[in-house]
Amino acid sequence: DGHADRDYLTRMTDFPAELEAHLAIRGPDWASAITGLDVALIERFAALYGNAARPWIRFGFGFTRSRNGSAAMHAASCLPVVKGAWQHEGGGGLYNMGDLYHWDKTVIEGQDVMDPATRLLDQSRIGPVLTHDPLDLQGGPPVTALLVQNTNPMCIAPDLGKVHQGFARPDLFVAVQEQFMTETAKQADILLPATMFVEHDDIYHASGHSRFQIGRKIFEPHADVRSNHFVVCELAKRLGAEHRGFHMTEWELIEDLLARSGWPDAATVHESGGWEALPDADTAHYRNGFPTADGRFHFRADWALQGADHARMPALPDHLAITDEITEEHPFRLVAAPARQFLNTSFTELESGRKREGRPTAMIHPDSLDRLGIAEGDLVALGNARGSVRLHAVARDGQHPGTIVVESIWPNPHWVDGIGINLLLGADAAPPAGGAAIHDTAVWLRPAAG
Numbered sequence: 001d002g003h004a005d006r007d008y009l010t011r012m013t014d015f016p017a018e019l020e021a022h023l024a025i026r027g028p029d030w031a032s033a034i035t036g037l038d039v040a041l042i043e044r045f046a047a048l049y050g051n052a053a054r055p056w057i058r059f060g061f062g063f064t065r066s067r068n069g070s071a072a073m074h075a076a077s078c079l080p081v082v083k084g085a086w087q088h089e090g091g092g093g094l095y096n097m098g099d100l101y102h103w104d105k106t107v108i109e110g111q112d113v114m115d116p117a118t119r120l121l122d123q124s125r126i127g128p129v130l131t132h133d134p135l136d137l138q139g140g141p142p143v144t145a146l147l148v149q150n151t152n153p154m155c156i157a158p159d160l161g162k163v164h165q166g167f168a169r170p171d172l173f174v175a176v177q178e179q180f181m182t183e184t185a186k187q188a189d190i191l192l193p194a195t196m197f198v199e200h201d202d203i204y205h206a207s208g209h210s211r212f213q214i215g216r217k218i219f220e221p222h223a224d225v226r227s228n229h230f231v232v233c234e235l236a237k238r239l240g241a242e243h244r245g246f247h248m249t250e251w252e253l254i255e256d257l258l259a260r261s262g263w264p265d266a267a268t269v270h271e272s273g274g275w276e277a278l279p280d281a282d283t284a285h286y287r288n289g290f291p292t293a294d295g296r297f298h299f300r301a302d303w304a305l306q307g308a309d310h311a312r313m314p315a316l317p318d319h320l321a322i323t324d325e326i327t328e329e330h331p332f333r334l335v336a337a338p339a340r341q342f343l344n345t346s347f348t349e350l351e352s353g354r355k356r357e358g359r360p361t362a363m364i365h366p367d368s369l370d371r372l373g374i375a376e377g378d379l380v381a382l383g384n385a386r387g388s389v390r391l392h393a394v395a396r397d398g399q400h401p402g403t404i405v406v407e408s409i410w411p412n413p414h415w416v417d418g419i420g421i422n423l424l425l426g427a428d429a430a431p432p433a434g435g436a437a438i439h440d441t442a443v444w445l446r447p448a449a450g
Contacts, residue, residue, distance in 0.1 A: 001046070001047070001050055003049075003050030003051070003082075003083060004082050004083070004084075005082070005083060005084025005087075007084075008081075008084035008086075008087060009081070009082065009084075012081070012086075012286070012289075012290070012296060012297060013081055013296050013297040013298070013299060014294075014296050014297070014298045014299055014300055015299065016299055016300050016316065018316070019299055019316060022316045022317075022318075023317070026318070026319075028042045028043050028046070034319055034321075036400060036402055037400070049079065049083070050083065053088070053091075054085055054088035054089070054090045054091035055079075055080065055083060055085050055091060056080075056085070056090060056091055056092055056093060056094075057076065057079060057080060057092075057093035057094075058093070058094055059073065059076060059077070059093055059094065059095040061095075061096075061207075062335075062337060062439050063076075063439070064095075065430075065435070065436065065437060065438045065439040065440070066323055066430065066437050066439055066440035067320075067322045067323050067324065067428060067430050067431075067437040067440050068319065068320035068321070068322055068323055068430075068440075069430050069435075069437065069440075070303075070306065070313070070430065070431065070432060070433075071313060071314055071318060071319065071320035072319070072320075073095070074301050074317055075317040075318060075319070077093065077095075078297075078299060078317045079093075080092045080093050081297045081299075086285045086286050086287075087285065087287065088285075089281055089285065091285075092284075092285060094208075096207045096208075097205075097206065097207055097208060097209060097210050097277075098205070098207055100210055100277040100278065100279070101205050101212055101261065101277050102261055102262070103257060103261050104257065104260035104261045105257065106260060107244065107245045107248070107253065107256050107257070107260070108245060108253055108256075108257055110243050110245055113243055119137075119138050119140050121136060121137075121138075121143070122136065122429060122434050122435075123151070123153075123157075124157070124158060124427060124429075124434070124435060124436035124438075125159075125427045125429065125434075125436070126153050126157050126163055126166070127157060127158070127159040127160070127161070127162030127163040127165070127166055127427055128159065128162060128427060129143055129166070130143060130162070130163065130165075130166020130167065130169065130172065131162050131165055131166050142171075143172070144171055144172060144173060145172070145173040145174075145175075146172065146173070146174050146175065147175045147176075147177070147235075148174065148175070148176045148177070148178075148184055148188075149176075149177045149194070149228050149231075150228065151184070152178075152182045152183065152184045152344075152345045153167075153184055154167060154182070154183035154184040154186075154187060154412070155182065155183050155184070155345050155348075155409055155411055155412060155420065155422070156344075156345055156409055156422065157422060157427070158422055158425040158426060158427040158436045158438050159386065159422075159425065159426060159427035160419060160420065160422040160423040160425070161386060161387055161419075161423055162427070164419070167184075167187045173189050174187050174188050174189050174190075175188060175189065175190040175191075175192065176188035176190075176191050176192070177191075177192040177193070177194045177226075177228060177231055178191070178192075178193070178194055179193075179194045179195075179196055179346065179349075180346065180349040182345060182349070182411075183411060183412055183413075192226065192231060193222075193223075193224060193225040193226070194225065194226070194227070194228060195221045195225055195226065195227045195228075197215060198215075198217065198218040198219055199217060199218075199219050199220070199221045199222075199225065199227070200217050200221070200227040200229075200250055201214075201215065201216055201217050201249075201250040201251045201254060202214075202215045202250065202254075203215070203254045203257065203258075203266075205277075210276060210277050210278040211274040211275060211276050211277065212263075212269070212274060212275055212277060213269070213270075213273070213274040213275075214254065214266055214269050214270035214274075216270060227250065229249075229250050229253070232246070233246045233247075251266065254266045263275060263277075299316055299317060300315055300316060301313070301315075303432050304432075306432045306433050307431065307432035307433025307434065308432070308433075309429070309431040309432045309433070309434070310431065310432040312431060313431060313432055320431075322431075323437075323440050324426065324437075324440050324441055324442045325442060326402060326442050327442065329444060330384055330442035330443055330444050331402065331442075331444065331445075332368075332382075332402055332403065332404045332442065332443050332444070332445055333400075333402055333403050333404070333441070333442060333443075334382065334403075334404050334406065334421075334424060334425075334441040334442070334443045335403060335404070335405045335406070335439060336406050336407075336408055336409075336421045336422070336424075336425060336438065336439065336441070337405070337407060337408075337439070338407065338408065338409065339357050339407035339408060339409075339410075340356075340357075340407070341353035341354075341356050341357050342357065342407075342408065342409060342410070344409075345409060345411065348409065348410065348411050354414075357407075357410075359391075359392060359410075359414065360391040360392070360406065360408065360410045360414060360415055360420070360421070361391055361392050361393070361394045361406070361407070362380055362382060362391050362392070362393050362394065362404050362405070362406050362445070363394050363395075363396040363399065363404065363405040363406070363407070364380075364393055364394070364395060364396065364404055364445070365395075365396065365397065365399055365400070365401040365403070366395045366396075366397060367401050368401050368402075368445070369393060369395055372445065372446065372447065373447065374393050374445075374447055375393070376393055376394060376395045377392055377393065377394075378392065378393050378447060378448075379391070379392055379393075379416070379447075379448045379449070380392070380393045380445060380446065380447060380448050381445070381446050381447075381448035382404065382406070382421075382424060382443045382444070382445055383424065383443060383444055384424055384441070384442060384443050384444065386423060386424055386425075386426070387419075387423045387424065388423075388424075389415060389416075389417060389419065389420065389421060389423055389424065390415070390416040390417055390448045391406065391415065391416065404443065404445060406421045408420060408421045408422075409421070409422065422438075424441055424443055425438050425441050426440070426441065
């Protein structure tokens with residue numbers, strides 16, 4: 001439709017000769033068959049984007065948490081390049097601010113003494129790991145001991161049935177350090193209380209904004225409560241592990257991190273109320289080149305650089321047809337995004353948040369409810385080959401009729417059958433580099449007995 005900035009494409013990208021022919025057969029009808037969206041709606045959005053002088057896209061995390069998430073992100077990231085939007089202040093896009101901080105975590109993570117022979121197991125596949133999947137164990141022995149900090153896998157991990165099965169193993173020793181009595185904490189052979197956020201020094205950055213901040217300790221920890229860092233250092237002593245990071249305080253580690261990463265000292269950052277990491281406009285808009293070897297944006301992605309499972313990745317921007325597609329047996333797509341009050345399961349421990357959310361519900365289009373003879377407030381069942389959950393139906397017009405939205409993550413005891421929505425989510429490792437496809441799930445829906 002004439003919206004491509006050909007001068008920008010020539011100057012700033014690899015612009016493969018076959019790109020236009022490749023895209024020409026992937027028009028609105030093609031996209032409609034994949035997404036289920038009307039052709040007219042797709043064309044309306046394309047016109048809205050194409051006619052904007054300096055369009056900007058907020059690339060959400062959700063659509064990348066799919067089996068084809070990397071391919072989808074690459075394709076979407078091509079839009080501001082084709083449009084030439086990066087040239088203009090306010091144009092372009094944002095996925096994650098994380099690279100702005102360029103943290104050097106050598107000391108914090110002990111990167112200078114890491115043994116490459118040590119297995120690194122995918123946390124998003126903790127269910128298969130704990131149930132002895134040979135691929136996940138990488139030919140090594142079973143995991144027989146866990147130290148869990150800063151996570152609640154008994155509630156949040158995908159393929160939750162396998163997670164519960166794994167934690168129930170009698171030969172598995174579990175130590176948990178937690179702020180709350182979570183479901184994972186209840187599985188602990190040894191349970192250690194963790195400091196709250198105002199009881200230790202820490203540094204904070206976020207993926208969606210460009211400032212990092214220092215959080216100073218305000219209160220002394222209560223009784224036997226200790227920080228994560230204290231526990232790790234004490235374990236190192238007992239195990240005979242030696243590294244300079246084990247002899248540093250949290251504040252000293254923060255100072256080291258800031259110095260290595262080229263930022264002001266911790267006191268300066270703290271007294272300033274945080275530090276702005278956003279670069280100058282030319283850098284932020286890639287006006288002097290993209291962060292590639294030749295300074296150009298690459299439509300032809302080098303997937304081999306991203307991970308071992310790269311053979312099936314598309315050479316040019318495309319849809320990778322490996323998602324959990326809807327079928328006659330599983331005709332709905334499930335969205336299991338966080339509820340407004342539940343950014344993570346620390347928040348589900350707050351009674352105020354639980355009261356605002358009410359109870360686990362399935363948001364369903366009224367047409368789908370009518371077709372299945374379900375009324376708002378009825379108990380319904382959602383399921384697939386991994387299992388089924390029961391919860392209450394809520395009618396909502398503002399979503400696709402083929403989509404069911406279950407905002408979570410509610411603790412398992414709040415569900416009718418004592419296990420939550422992650423029972424239905426797969427832990428398949430998405431190409432090319434792994435990571436759970438937690439927003440790529442097909443399910444059935446039916447009325448449920450009370």
